[in-house]
Amino acid sequence: MFAGHADYARLEERARRALEPAVFDFYAGGSGDETTLAASAEAWRRVSLRPHVLRDVSSVDTRVRLLGREVPAPVCVAPMGYQTLAHPEGELAMARGARRAGALFTMSSRSSRRIEEVAAEAGPWWFQAYVMRDRGLTRDLVRRAADAGAAALVLTGDTPYLGRRRRDRDPGLIPDDMFGVNLGPGFDRASAEQAADVTYDDIAWLREISGLPLVVKGVLRGDDARACAAAGAAGVWVSNHGGRQLDGAVTTAEALPEVAGAVRDDAVEVYADGGIRTGVDVLRALALGARAVFVGRPALWCLATGGEDAVADGLAELCGGLAHAMGLAGVTSVTRIDRGLCAFENTRHNVET
Amino acid sequence: MFAGHADYARLEERARRALEPAVFDFYAGGSGDETTLAASAEAWRRVSLRPHVLRDVSSVDTRVRLLGREVPAPVCVAPMGYQTLAHPEGELAMARGARRAGALFTMSSRSSRRIEEVAAEAGPWWFQAYVMRDRGLTRDLVRRAADAGAAALVLTGDTPYLGRRRRDRDPGLIPDDMFGVNLGPGFDRASAEQAADVTYDDIAWLREISGLPLVVKGVLRGDDARACAAAGAAGVWVSNHGGRQLDGAVTTAEALPEVAGAVRDDAVEVYADGGIRTGVDVLRALALGARAVFVGRPALWCLATGGEDAVADGLAELCGGLAHAMGLAGVTSVTRIDRGLCAFENTRHNVET
Amino acid sequence: MFAGHADYARLEERARRALEPAVFDFYAGGSGDETTLAASAEAWRRVSLRPHVLRDVSSVDTRVRLLGREVPAPVCVAPMGYQTLAHPEGELAMARGARRAGALFTMSSRSSRRIEEVAAEAGPWWFQAYVMRDRGLTRDLVRRAADAGAAALVLTGDTPYLGRRRRDRDPGLIPDDMFGVNLGPGFDRASAEQAADVTYDDIAWLREISGLPLVVKGVLRGDDARACAAAGAAGVWVSNHGGRQLDGAVTTAEALPEVAGAVRDDAVEVYADGGIRTGVDVLRALALGARAVFVGRPALWCLATGGEDAVADGLAELCGGLAHAMGLAGVTSVTRIDRGLCAFENTRHNVET
Amino acid sequence: MFAGHADYARLEERARRALEPAVFDFYAGGSGDETTLAASAEAWRRVSLRPHVLRDVSSVDTRVRLLGREVPAPVCVAPMGYQTLAHPEGELAMARGARRAGALFTMSSRSSRRIEEVAAEAGPWWFQAYVMRDRGLTRDLVRRAADAGAAALVLTGDTPYLGRRRRDRDPGLIPDDMFGVNLGPGFDRASAEQAADVTYDDIAWLREISGLPLVVKGVLRGDDARACAAAGAAGVWVSNHGGRQLDGAVTTAEALPEVAGAVRDDAVEVYADGGIRTGVDVLRALALGARAVFVGRPALWCLATGGEDAVADGLAELCGGLAHAMGLAGVTSVTRIDRGLCAFENTRHNVET
Ligand SMILES: Cc1cc2nc3c(=O)[nH]c(=O)nc-3n(C[C@H](O)[C@H](O)[C@H](O)COP(=O)(O)O)c2cc1C
Ligand SMILES: Cc1cc2nc3c(=O)[nH]c(=O)nc-3n(C[C@H](O)[C@H](O)[C@H](O)COP(=O)(O)O)c2cc1C
Ligand SMILES: Cc1cc2nc3c(=O)[nH]c(=O)nc-3n(C[C@H](O)[C@H](O)[C@H](O)COP(=O)(O)O)c2cc1C
Ligand SMILES: Cc1cc2nc3c(=O)[nH]c(=O)nc-3n(C[C@H](O)[C@H](O)[C@H](O)COP(=O)(O)O)c2cc1C
Numbered sequence A, B, C, D: 001m002f003a004g005h006a007d008y009a010r011l012e013e014r015a016r017r018a019l020e021p022a023v024f025d026f027y028a029g030g031s032g033d034e035t036t037l038a039a040s041a042e043a044w045r046r047v048s049l050r051p052h053v054l055r056d057v058s059s060v061d062t063r064v065r066l067l068g069r070e071v072p073a074p075v076c077v078a079p080m081g082y083q084t085l086a087h088p089e090g091e092l093a094m095a096r097g098a099r100r101a102g103a104l105f106t107m108s109s110r111s112s113r114r115i116e117e118v119a120a121e122a123g124p125w126w127f128q129a130y131v132m133r134d135r136g137l138t139r140d141l142v143r144r145a146a147d148a149g150a151a152a153l154v155l156t157g158d159t160p161y162l163g164r165r166r167r168d169r170d171p172g173l174i175p176d177d178m179f180g181v182n183l184g185p186g187f188d189r190a191s192a193e194q195a196a197d198v199t200y201d202d203i204a205w206l207r208e209i210s211g212l213p214l215v216v217k218g219v220l221r222g223d224d225a226r227a228c229a230a231a232g233a234a235g236v237w238v239s240n241h242g243g244r245q246l247d248g249a250v251t252t253a254e255a256l257p258e259v260a261g262a263v264r265d266d267a268v269e270v271y272a273d274g275g276i277r278t279g280v281d282v283l284r285a286l287a288l289g290a291r292a293v294f295v296g297r298p299a300l301w302c303l304a305t306g307g308e309d310a311v312a313d314g315l316a317e318l319c320g321g322l323a324h325a326m327g328l329a330g331v332t333s334v335t336r337i338d339r340g341l342c343a344f345e346n347t348r349h350n351v352e353t
Helices: A005-018 A021-028 A035-045 A091-101 A115-119 A135-148 A201-210 A222-230 A252-262 A279-287 A297-329 B005-018 B021-028 B035-045 B091-101 B115-121 B135-148 B201-210 B222-230 B252-262 B279-287 B297-329 C005-018 C021-028 C035-045 C091-101 C115-121 C135-148 C201-210 C222-230 C252-262 C279-287 C297-329 D005-018 D021-028 D035-045 D091-101 D115-121 D135-148 D201-210 D222-230 D252-262 D279-287 D297-329
Strands: A047-049 A064-066 A069-071 A075-077 A105-107 A125-129 A153-156 A214-219 A235-238 A269-273 A292-295 A342-344 B047-049 B064-066 B069-071 B075-077 B105-107 B125-129 B153-156 B214-219 B235-238 B269-273 B292-295 B342-344 C047-049 C064-066 C069-071 C075-077 C105-107 C125-129 C153-156 C214-219 C235-238 C269-273 C292-295 C342-344 D047-049 D064-066 D069-071 D075-077 D105-107 D125-129 D153-156 D214-219 D235-238 D269-273 D292-295 D342-344
Touching: A005 A021, A005 A297, A021 A297, A035 A047, A035 A252, A035 A279, A047 A279, A075 A091, A075 A105, A075 A297, A091 A105, A091 A115, A091 A297, A105 A115, A115 A125, A115 A135, A125 A135, A135 A153, A135 A201, A153 A201, A201 A214, A214 A222, A222 A235, A222 A252, A235 A252, A252 A269, A252 A279, A279 A292, A279 A297, A292 A297, B005 B021, B005 B297, B021 B297, B035 B047, B035 B252, B035 B279, B047 B279, B075 B091, B075 B105, B075 B297, B091 B105, B091 B115, B091 B297, B105 B115, B115 B125, B115 B135, B125 B135, B135 B153, B135 B201, B153 B201, B201 B214, B214 B222, B222 B235, B222 B252, B235 B252, B252 B269, B252 B279, B279 B292, B279 B297, B292 B297, C005 C021, C005 C297, C021 C297, C035 C047, C035 C252, C035 C279, C047 C279, C075 C091, C075 C105, C075 C297, C091 C105, C091 C115, C091 C297, C105 C115, C115 C125, C115 C135, C125 C135, C135 C153, C135 C201, C153 C201, C201 C214, C214 C222, C222 C235, C222 C252, C235 C252, C252 C269, C252 C279, C279 C292, C279 C297, C292 C297, D005 D021, D005 D297, D021 D297, D035 D047, D035 D252, D035 D279, D047 D279, D075 D091, D075 D105, D075 D297, D091 D105, D091 D115, D091 D297, D105 D115, D115 D125, D115 D135, D125 D135, D135 D153, D135 D201, D153 D201, D201 D214, D214 D222, D222 D235, D222 D252, D235 D252, D252 D269, D252 D279, D279 D292, D279 D297, D292 D297
Parallel strands: A075 A292, A105 A125, A125 A153, A153 A214, A214 A235, A235 A269, A269 A292, B075 B292, B105 B125, B125 B153, B153 B214, B214 B235, B235 B269, B269 B292, C075 C292, C105 C125, C125 C153, C153 C214, C214 C235, C235 C269, C269 C292, D075 D292, D105 D125, D125 D153, D153 D214, D214 D235, D235 D269, D269 D292
Antiparallel strands: A047 A342, A064 A069, B047 B342, B064 B069, C047 C342, C064 C069, D047 D342, D064 D069
C-alpha cells in the first residue's frame, strides 16, 4: 500500500469517498494556503539516498528503543483527535491495529473514546497532552493516562490556538459529547481549549504530576530543542502539526537536521512526523536524524477505509518497506543509519542576525 | 479575507468584476512582462518561518512606533493615485477605512480628492511627494500637506518617468480635471509630470520646505539606503513600485535583508511593500528587517468592492492575521521579531565587481 | 536516432507499440514512484557543456582502452535479462548488433539465450554475475563465461533482492524455461535468486574462480568505490540499476563526480549508466569522470523495433553523436576530456555527520 | 515592439505566418533538443536588476566605442546567412535598417547579396568570416570585405561543422546560386564549407591578409578568451550561435561573467548575443560585462515582417528600451554600468578538476 506516494494518493482517494466531505476536509486540510502541508510531503522526496553496495543484508533489524522500551520498528502512530468520525470504533480500532503491527500508538487529548477503554486494547502507547486553559482538566487527564499505562507524555507545544484552516467549514463538526468524552460531566468547553500561556515550565509540572518521561511535540528549531532538553524533556518531536498550525512554517525534513544536530550531545531522543508516506521516507527521516517517525493521515485513511485490519496492514507495510529500503541501501540496523546516507537539496538558509 | 493568497485572489477577482476593464488593468498591471510583479508576491512565499514553541502568547502586542508615533500595528496603506476610479469617494473612503482599522494612511501626490478634504477624515497619515518638473508645484503640495497635518513626507525615488505598462491602453483614463484636482487652476500637465532630475539633494530641500521627516520610497539596495541616511532621510521604504517601474527589478523580499543590514547602525527606519497579502507575509517582512509594511492593491480591491467598510475590515483582518501568526510563531511583540525567525531560499546572488 | 531526447522518446514509443504491454512495462519501469528513474535521465540535461573554440577538430578520436583492451568508442551495452521477450533472437541479435557497431557487450546472468551461443556471435564482451543463493550456480556460470571468452566479470552489487516495481504486474512473465536457460536441468528457482549476503569478499572469490578482472556495478558513493578498489576490483560502474532498485537513490550524474574523485589515485576504471540517451549525454558523463558509458533501454528499444540492424545503427549513431559533440566542444580525444568541460547544477549536498 | 518577451513572441508569430514553414524553421530552430536555445533566452530573465534611486537621469547616454569607433548605442545586428529567404532585398534591407537605427551591422560570410552591394548601403559594419576548407576562398572574401569598408573581421570559432538541427528538413533550402553569390563562378560547394581545422593561428593570418582588427565569435570560456587575447584578437564575442551548434552548451548569460572577468585586464572588448529580446535584456548583458550586444532573430523577424522599415523601427525600439531601462535603473551612461547592477541566479557551477 505504501511502496510509493502514488499508493498513498490512491488510499487517500478511497478515504475521501468513504468519509463525509466535511470530515475528510477536516482531516486532510491544513492552515492558510496549505503551503506547509504540501511542502512537507514534497520535501522528503528532495532527499536523495546514497545506498551502499555489497553488504550482507540477509537480515535487517529495524528494532529501536524509544525512551528505554524496545519496539519492533521506528514507525509509530501520531496523535489525532476525534477518530470516531472516521470509524465507529475510532481510537479503539486504531490502537488495536497499531498493536497488531507492533507500532507505538499515541493517544490524543482529544480522543473520542475513553482513555481507559483505549488503553485496555493498546500495545505500548504514549499520551498526548494539551495544556488546557483550566490546568486542572489537564492534570486529571494526565493522571488517568499514567494510571492507564501510558509510557510517556507528549506535550504538544505548537498549538496555543488553532491554525486558520480554510477547509474547516462546519463549526458543529465536533459535538459536545464527542469533545467531552474524557472530560468530567458538565464540563465547560472553553476551559478545555488549549491554553495560550504554556511554557517550558510546564514540562516540569507535567512530569511531576504524571511521573512519566515527557516529549515536546512541534519543535522546529535547534534552540528550542536545546531549551526542551534543559527543561527536562526526554524527547523532542519535530513536527509542524501536519501543516495545520502556522502556514509558512518550515518543513520537517528541513528542520530535522538542525534539531538533531542541536541536541546531538544531549540525552534527548529526536522524532519526526509530517508527510511521511513510504518506507523510503522513513529511511530518509532516520538518516536525517530521527530515532523514529510518526504517521498521521496514512493511519487515519487506513482506519477510515478498513478499520483495525487496514491499520494493522498499512503500518506493517510501512515497516516492511523500511526494512526493504534498508536492505537495498546496505544498512542492517537502524542504529547504523547515519547522515551520510542522504544528499539533501535544502535550498533555504536561515537568515543570520 | 487574507488568511491565504487564495483569499486575495478571490478578492482581486471580485474587484475585476466590479471595475471597468481599463481601470482594473491600470490598477493590477505592471511594467514589461510583469516579471517583477509576479515574482514579488511569490518571493514572500519562499520565506519559511521557524516558529518557537512553548512561549506564553496569551497576549500579543503588534504596536510599533513609526517615526516616533505609535500605531496599533505595522500594517499601513501605500500611496496610490486616482482612487476615485475605484470608488466615488476615492481617497476619502480609503482614509476613513484606514483610520477605523488604526492603519497609517499614505496620501499620493496623485490623489483624486483634495488634500485638505482627505486629511480631515484621516487618522495618522503621510504625504507621498513626487518632485514635479515644475518644482514650485511640489513645494505648494508639500506645504499644503504639512499644513493639513501630514506626519511625514514620502519621496518616491523610483519614478523619474513611468514604466512601460503593457496593460495601460487608454491614454485618456485620467482626465485633466482628475489629474489636476490638487494643482492650481489652469495648470500645465507636462509641468506636473515627474521630474527626471531628482537627486539626494532634494531630500534636504523637501525637509526644509515642509518641516517634516522624510522617507525615501523605492530603495532596493544597501548603498542607496546608506546614501539616503547620509542625506538626512528618516526612513527608507523598500519597494519596486508594485512591479510598475523597472521590469526585472529585484523583488522586495530579496532586497529587504540587504537594505536592512546596510542601515542597521543608522537611525533610519526600514519599511517594505510589494506583494504582501496575508498576516504571515507581514510577519515574514518584519523578520527580514522591516519595521512596518505597506499594502497597495489589497486595499484598493477592498475599496473597489466595498468602500470604506471593506477597507476597514480588510486592514483589520491583516492586522489580526499578523497577531495570530505571531502567536503561532511564539513571538509576543513586533520588537522581538528577529531574522532568525525565517529561512530564506534566495537563489540570486549579487554579481561582484 | 539519438540526436536529442526527443528522438529517444520517439523510439521508446515505437517499442511500446511493438511489445506486449506487460513486457514493455517490465522493461521501461522502475521501482516505487519511479523518482530515481525519471531524475536520472533528467540529471544529465542539467549538466551544461563549456565548449572550446578554435581547435583543430578535423579528426576526432573516440577510442578508449577498457581494462586493457581498446574499443572504438566508450559506448557499451549494459546487461539486461530476458532479451528474447523483446525479439526472438534476443541476446544473439543484441550481441551481433553491438559487435557491428564496435560496442562492448555485457551479457546478463539472466540471459535468455545460452552463454556459449551468444559468445560465439559477440565481439568483445563482459559477463554480468549475480551471486546466487546457491553459490555453486554462480561458480558454474562464471566459469562457463570465462571459458566462452568473457573479457571481464561484472558483479552487480545493488540487488540483494529486487526493487518494488509497480509496473511488474505479471508474475509469470518469465517462465521457468526462460529463467533456467543457463542453469542445469531440474534447477531450483529459489536457489538461483540473488543472494542477500554478497560482500566485498566475493570480489576475490569471483576473480579466483574465473581468472578475470572484476568490475562492481551499482556503486553510488566514493567510500564504496574505494572499498571496491581495496578489495581488488579493476573497475567501478556507477549505476542505480536504471531506477529499478532503491527508489530515491541519487542519480548517476550526481554520484559520478564523487565516485570518480574518490578513486582518482587508484588503478580503477570508472564507468556510468542510467538515462544516457544522446552523444551529448555520453560527453557529459565522460566529462564528469566516466571512462565509458553503458546504455540499457536505448539498446533494448532498438532490439525490439528492428533487431540486430537497429541495434547496430542505434549504437553507431550514439558513437557518431559523441564524436560530433566532441568536435563542437573542441576536444579531439576522449583522454583529453576533463572536468572543466562542464558546469553542473547539482543542488543536492551530502549531509555531514 | 520589444518592451517585453511577450512582444517578441508576438513578432515571431507574425514572422512564422509570413515565411515558408521550412524557412521559418531554419531560422527559428536550434540543434538537438534545443535545450541551449530555450535556456539562453530564459537565462537573462533570471538576472535581477538592482536599480538606483534619486539619480539625475534627465539625460541618458547610450553611446559606446566599439573597436575605436563610436556608435549611438550598444545594440548591433548579428551575422545571419541567406537573408533573401526572409525578404527579397535580404541583407540590403537589413543593412539599411540598421544604418537608419544607428546600429552596427555584421555581414555574414553566407550573405545572399554581394558584399560590395550591401556595403554600399550600410553604416558602420563588420564582416563575419568563416574559414573555409579552401582557405583561398576565405582570403578573397576577407579582402573584398576590407576593400568594401568593413571596420573589423569577426571570426566565427564555434562552427567546425554544423550542429544537428532537427528542424532543418529541406536539404535544398539553400540553392547553389544563393550559396555561391559571393564565391567565384563555378565554385566547388564542398571547398566553401567550414574548415574543421581552424585554430588560434588563423587569427594572425586573417589580421594580416585583411589589415583589420579581429573579433572571435563563439567564446564561452574564460581560458579561451585569454587565448584569443594572446593570439591578437581585439574582441571576444560570447555566443552559442543562437543555440544552433553544441546543444547542451552553457547559456551566454552564464558564460558572460566568466569571460568578462578573465579578460578584465586585457585590451580586449567583450560582446554577447543569444536570446536578447528587450532593452532590459541589453542592460542585463552590459551589467554582466558586455560592451555591446548583438541580436539575431529579432532583427530577422523584423526583416521578414516589414523589411527595412521594420528593422529600423525594431532596432530603434531596442535602443530606446535600453535608454529607458537605464534611466529607471539610475545609470546615465553605459560606461557606468557595473556588475553590482545585477543579482544573478546562476545555479550551475564549473566542475573542478
Ligand atoms: C485530523 C488530525 C487531527 C490531529 N489531532 C492532533 C491532536 O489532537 N494532537 C496533536 O498533537 N496533533 C494532532 N494532529 C497532528 C498529528 O499528530 C501529526 O503531527 C501530523 O498529522 C503528522 O503529519 P501527517 O498527517 O502528514 O503524517 C492531528 C492531525 C490530523 C491530521
Ligand atoms: C494603481 C496604483 C497606483 C499607484 N500610485 C502610486 C503613487 O501615486 N505614488 C507612489 O509612490 N506609488 C504608487 N503606487 C505604488 C504603491 O505605493 C506601492 O508601492 C505598491 O502598490 C505596493 O505593491 P502592492 O500593490 O503589491 O501591495 C501605485 C500602485 C498602484 C497599484
Ligand atoms: C529490462 C532490464 C533488465 C535489466 N537486467 C539487468 C541484469 O540482469 N543485470 C544487471 O546488472 N542489470 C540489469 N539491468 C540494469 C542495466 O544494466 C542498467 O544498469 C540500466 O538499464 C541503465 O539504465 P538505462 O536503461 O537508463 O540506460 C536491467 C535493466 C533493464 C531495463
Ligand atoms: C538564421 C540564422 C543564421 C545564422 N547565420 C550565421 C552566420 O552565417 N554566421 C555566424 O557567425 N552566425 C550565424 N548565426 C548566429 C548569429 O550570429 C547569432 O549568434 C545568434 O543568432 C544570436 O542569437 P539570437 O538569434 O537569439 O539573437 C545565425 C543565426 C541564425 C538564427
